[in-house]
Amino acid sequence: xxxxxxxxxxxxxxxxxxxxxxxxxxxxxxxxxxxxxxxxxxxxxxxxxxxxxxxxxxxxxxxxxxxxxxxxxxxxxxxxxxxxxxxxxxxxxxxxxxxxxxxxxxxxxxxxxxxxxxxxxxxxxxxxxxxxxxxxxxxxxxxxxxxxxxxxxxxxxxxxxxxxxxxxxxxxxxxxxxxxxxxxxxx
Amino acid sequence: xxxxxxxxxxxxxxxxxxxxxxxxxxxxxxxxxxxxxxxxxxxxxxxxxxxxxxxxxxxxxxxxxxxxxxxxxxxxxxxxxxxxxxxxxxxxxxxxxxxxxxxxxxxxxxxxxxxxxxxxxxxxxxxxxxxxxxxxxxxxxxxxxxxxxxxxxxxxxxxxxxxxxxxxxxxxxxxxxxxxxxxxxxx
DNA sequence: GTCGATGTAGACAGATCTGTCTACACTGTA
DNA sequence: TACAGTGTAGACAGATCTGTCTACATCGAC
Numbered sequence: 001x002x003x004x005x006x007x008x009x010x011x012x013x014x015x016x017x018x019x020x021x022x023x024x025x026x027x028x029x030x031x032x033x034x035x036x037x038x039x040x041x042x043x044x045x046x047x048x049x050x051x052x053x054x055x056x057x058x059x060x061x062x063x064x065x066x067x068x069x070x071x072x073x074x075x076x077x078x079x080x081x082x083x084x085x086x087x088x089x090x091x092x093x094x095x096x097x098x099x100x101x102x103x104x105x106x107x108x109x110x111x112x113x114x115x116x117x118x119x120x121x122x123x124x125x126x127x128x129x130x131x132x133x134x135x136x137x138x139x140x141x142x143x144x145x146x147x148x149x150x151x152x153x154x155x156x157x158x159x160x161x162x163x164x165x166x167x168x169x170x171x172x173x174x175x176x177x178x179x180x181x182x183x184x185x186x187x
Numbered sequence: 188x189x190x191x192x193x194x195x196x197x198x199x200x201x202x203x204x205x206x207x208x209x210x211x212x213x214x215x216x217x218x219x220x221x222x223x224x225x226x227x228x229x230x231x232x233x234x235x236x237x238x239x240x241x242x243x244x245x246x247x248x249x250x251x252x253x254x255x256x257x258x259x260x261x262x263x264x265x266x267x268x269x270x271x272x273x274x275x276x277x278x279x280x281x282x283x284x285x286x287x288x289x290x291x292x293x294x295x296x297x298x299x300x301x302x303x304x305x306x307x308x309x310x311x312x313x314x315x316x317x318x319x320x321x322x323x324x325x326x327x328x329x330x331x332x333x334x335x336x337x338x339x340x341x342x343x344x345x346x347x348x349x350x351x352x353x354x355x356x357x358x359x360x361x362x363x364x365x366x367x368x369x370x371x372x373x374x
Numbered sequence: 375g376t377c378g379a380t381g382t383a384g385a386c387a388g389a390t391c392t393g394t395c396t397a398c399a400c401t402g403t404a
Numbered sequence: 405t406a407c408a409g410t411g412t413a414g415a416c417a418g419a420t421c422t423g424t425c426t427a428c429a430t431c432g433a434c
Contacts, residue, residue, distance in 0.1 A: 112292075112356060186373035
């Protein structure tokens with residue numbers, strides 16, 4: 001759902017193959033655990049090609065997060081709309097994601113936890129990502145744009161963050177989604 | 188508060204110096220970013236000594252999480268009690284932690300995000316840690332031990348997880364604590 | 375028809391990773 | 405007095421890390 005099919009990656013340009021391969025590996029195994037040599041091998045490009053497009057690994061990390069942001073937001077908006085576009089759409093939408101076999105948590109929270117001190121830009125990138133997530137949540141409520149609604153969406157967004165990390169360690173996702181529903185119902 | 192003073196580490200046995208040094212570095216910089224050579228150098232022990240006490244780095248990681256769990260739980264219980272021992276104690280207690288200069292999020296959530304697939308034991312360790320956190324939260328409510336109270340504590344625990352990660356990327360902690368308070372008030 | 379962008383394979387440098395090994399010293403205990 | 409436990413310094417192995425470099429091929433645009 002949020003992961004590209006490997007078969008479709010093969011036909012893309014070298015740059016896109018690198019980006020999508022990194023996207024998959026960084027999300028699955030983490031950023032530090034994924035060496036550029038592995039990305040290069042799996043994307044089937046030459047090392048020079050890699051460094052021509054991404055002068056350093058950090059450049060690739062930033063583009064990975066940028067790409068993740070666009071892809072995740074697109075999925076989130078579409079799924080919320082498909083489930084009715086009001087607040088009751090939130091839990092069914094998150095069920096799709098948290099229950100996915102490839103689910104490994106939020107790429108931004110994970111990257112922040114892994115590289116926080118070392119790459120300060122990630123906190124800023126994460127902040128923007130979550131702001132936009134909250135904007136999408138505000139769109140489910142009456143009077144989006146009003147201060148009250150914005151604050152409500154921020155509170156719900158915090159609960160969603162709790163569900164996202166909870167789903168990483170919980171035995172099952174349904175109990176997590178139950179808690180989130182009861183939290184959201186009361187806001 | 189949750190960090191030991193470096194001056195006090197020096198007087199301890201080699202094993203304790205290793206553990207406390209790892210505790211500090213793993214939490215601050217992450218586990219993969221911290222090589223055993225660095226731990227050995229800063230703990231001022233010989234390499235053989237290190238590997239005699241911790242046959243592999245993963246053994247040290249597990250002991251780090253075990254130590255963190257004990258230390259964090261002790262702080263959490265004490266601070267909740269010091270702030271009155273009821274539900275209103277939660278936000279002031281978390282303010283101490285989230286506002287601390289050394290704050291780098293939850294060691295368990297961070298380790299899980301960093302090593303999730305590679306070290307499956309961490310999910311189980313994290314689950315136990317959060318269960319015990321929820322038990323402490325249940326202790327702030329009437330009828331701790333009852334099913335209703337346990338469920339309530341789990342919901343509040345999810346909100347706390349949201350606040351913990353929120354404080355890692357937010358501009359300021361007060362806004363995060365405000366949201367948490369409003370969330371908890373409604374449970 | 376030359377230039378710039380895109381692509382290839384793979385050697386190399388220098389740092390850092392985990393873990394092993396030799397060889398020696400001190401201390402408390404059985 | 406012999407042994408087990410704890411401690412030291414530092415070389416070494418073998419893998420892996422990021423990043424640079426040479427040398428060559430293809431293709432579209434100006």
